[in-house]
Amino acid sequence: MKLSARDRQRVRWCLTTLVGVAAVLYACINLLISPLRQVQIAEQNKLAFYNEQLDTARDGLRDLAADSNEVVKLQSELDVATNRFVVRPVLGSTLVSVQGIVEPIAAACGLQIESFAEHGRNEMPLSAKAAGVIIERYLMEVAVVGSYAAVRDFLQAVETTNAYVCVTEVEILGRGENPAKHRARICMEWPVFGVRKGKAAEPPPAHNRAASGARTEEP
Amino acid sequence: MTYHVNLLLDDERRSASPVNLGMALRMGVVVAVATLLLIIVMLFVKSRDVQIRAADAQSKWAHLEPQYKHLLALRASRDELRASCRQIEACQRSRLPMGEELAQLQLGVPADIQFTALRFNQFAGNQKAGAVATRSYEMHITGKISGGDPKESVDGLIKYLSSPAYTNRVEAVTVPNNGFRKEVVRVSAGETRTDWFFELVCRYRPRSFE
Numbered sequence: 001m002k003l004s005a006r007d008r009q010r011v012r013w014c015l016t017t018l019v020g021v022a023a024v025l026y027a028c029i030n031l032l033i034s035p036l037r038q039v040q041i042a043e044q045n046k047l048a049f050y051n052e053q054l055d056t057a058r059d060g061l062r063d064l065a066a067d068s069n070e071v072v073k074l075q076s077e078l079d080v081a082t083n084r085f086v087v088r089p090v091l092g093s094t095l096v097s098v099q100g101i102v103e104p105i106a107a108a109c110g111l112q113i114e115s116f117a118e119h120g121r122n123e124m125p126l127s128a129k130a131a132g133v134i135i136e137r138y139l140m141e142v143a144v145v146g147s148y149a150a151v152r153d154f155l156q157a158v159e160t161t162n163a164y165v166c167v168t169e170v171e172i173l174g175r176g177e178n179p180a181k182h183r184a185r186i187c188m189e190w191p192v193f194g195v196r197k198g199k200a201a202e203p204p205p206a207h208n209r210a211a212s213g214a215r216t217e218e219p
Numbered sequence: 220m221t222y223h224v225n226l227l228l229d230d231e232r233r234s235a236s237p238v239n240l241g242m243a244l245r246m247g248v249v250v251a252v253a254t255l256l257l258i259i260v261m262l263f264v265k266s267r268d269v270q271i272r273a274a275d276a277q278s279k280w281a282h283l284e285p286q287y288k289h290l291l292a293l294r295a296s297r298d299e300l301r302a303s304c305r306q307i308e309a310c311q312r313s314r315l316p317m318g319e320e321l322a323q324l325q326l327g328v329p330a331d332i333q334f335t336a337l338r339f340n341q342f343a344g345n346q347k348a349g350a351v352a353t354r355s356y357e358m359h360i361t362g363k364i365s366g367g368d369p370k371e372s373v374d375g376l377i378k379y380l381s382s383p384a385y386t387n388r389v390e391a392v393t394v395p396n397n398g399f400r401k402e403v404v405r406v407s408a409g410e411t412r413t414d415w416f417f418e419l420v421c422r423y424r425p426r427s428f429e
Contacts, residue, residue: 014244021248028255033262040266043273050276057280057287060294064286067293074300081307124306125343125352125428135306148334152325156318164307166314168341168354170321174334187341191310 078133085164087138087190094118094138098190102142105161109154111146114183121192134194137166141187148172151184164191309428315339315356315388324358327379329372335416336361344425353425360419369415373399380421390422 090096095118106113119139144151155167169187317339328334337360344353364372373394379385380392398418406412 010241014240017244017248021251025251025255028259032259036259036262036266040262040269043266043269047269047273047276050273050280053280053287054276054283057283057290060290061283061286064290064293067290067297071293071297071300074297074304078300078303078307081304085307124309126302126305126309133303133306135303135310137310148321148325152318152321154318155321159314159316159318164310166310167317167339170317170337170339172334172337174336189310191307 081164082133082193085162085191086135087192089192094190094192095140098138098140098188101161102158105157106142106144106154109146109157110150111144111154111184114143114145117141117143119187121194122189123194135191136194137189138192139168139187139189141169141185144184144186145181146184147180148182151182151186155186158188162190165189305429313354313426313428315341315423315426320358323384327376327382327384329367329375331365331367331372332362332376332417333365334360334362352428354428355425356423358419358421358423360417360421362417362419364415364417369401369417370399373417373419376419380419388423390424392419392421394418395420 087094087097087101090100095116099116102116103113117140119141122137122139124135124137144154146154151170151172155170158165159167166189167186168189169185171185172182173184174182320339324337338358340357340359341354342357344355360376377392377394380389395418398420399415400417401413401415404412404414
């Protein structure tokens with residue numbers, strides 16, 4: 001059917017209107033809706049991030065007092081332990097320091113010390129390494145002569161004096177010529193400050209060192 | 220012959236549909252534009268709302284962040300202190316109180332047994348990477364039995380080392396091969412004496428450093 005001029009004009013107007021509306025829609029989506037949506041998503045992400053941070057922080061800050069108390073308690077425990085029990089070298093010699101502890105105890109227990117020997121240091125075989133205070137095990141050996149009871153008393157006294165000393169080996173051998181006096185070899189591990197990798201060995205600051213009864217000091 | 224007489228002019232023709240196409244199109248355009256405007260306004264409002272809330276959260280965070288950083292520093296310091304304390308405690312945790320061991324041993328040795336050598340050895344236990352390190356102890360006793368029933372005396376010592384006083388610490392007490400034997404000792408010309416000797420190995424339970 002052939003359209004009249006008026007119909008053709010109407011169809012043309014309709015098509016033009018549709019194309020115009022589509023163009024306006026496309027422009028609106030691309031120039032207004034899409035950027036607005038992007039801004040909204042970015043702001044939502046930002047809001048979610050800050051809300052999560054705030055929740056984490058608030059949860060954590062609820063325990064702030066407990067954490068502070070724990071730090072104070074741990075610090076005090078560490079100070080007591082390091083000041084009282086960790087052996088500090090005297091003029092660079094840890095053995096001299098250990099001798100200073102061991103000799104009076106041996107004398108009091110009736111043990112005669114024959115010799116001391118150093119066997120180096122070992123790291124603590126722990127899965128998590130400490131970054132601050134490094135404690136190592138200083139290995140030494142002392143050869144003594146005395147009765148079984150004297151060796152027993154000596155070991156008990158040493159272990160009581162230093163709660164962190166570890167006796168690793170004991171060898172008591174009977175002597176034919178004098179059955180009452182045995183020859184004994186005792187290996188011990190003493191806690192000492194270790195060397196931080198890349199830094200010089202530095203013991204932590206000793207708080208109330210004098211009050212806590214430190215035996216030996218760095219010169 | 221049939222004639223078709225068209226009495227309507229072209230501009231007088233009307234559609235059978237009750238809805239005017241032009242009107243429908245105008246309405247459609249108006250509705251589309253209105254919907255579009257509504258969507259844009261809603262998006263804008265929502266975006267603005269989110270922006271305001273995000274800015275509010277950011278300002279709250281800016282206020283809280285120093286305290287949180289202080290908390291994190293405190294926790295790092297706490298963890299470091301814990302690690303340091305663990306190191307020292309490891310010395311104590313893994314040790315076998317040797318003085319007490321000697322005292323305890325003395326209490327249960329039968330009177331007719333005399334030790335000729337007593338040896339405590341320590342060796343590293345678990346050496347696998349990632350595993351908790353341990354140290355283990357072994358006690359070697361070498362002794363002589365004078366008088367009485369030698370087997371009974373050694374059994375008595377083994378029983379003592381397996382008694383409740385030791386069960387928490389000792390894993391196993393064994394007599395090694397050829398660890399119980401007798402030797403004939405010449406005392407003087409024509410006179411001999413039979414001495415019984417024994418060896419015992421007492422393995423202690425591994426002690427963990429952690």
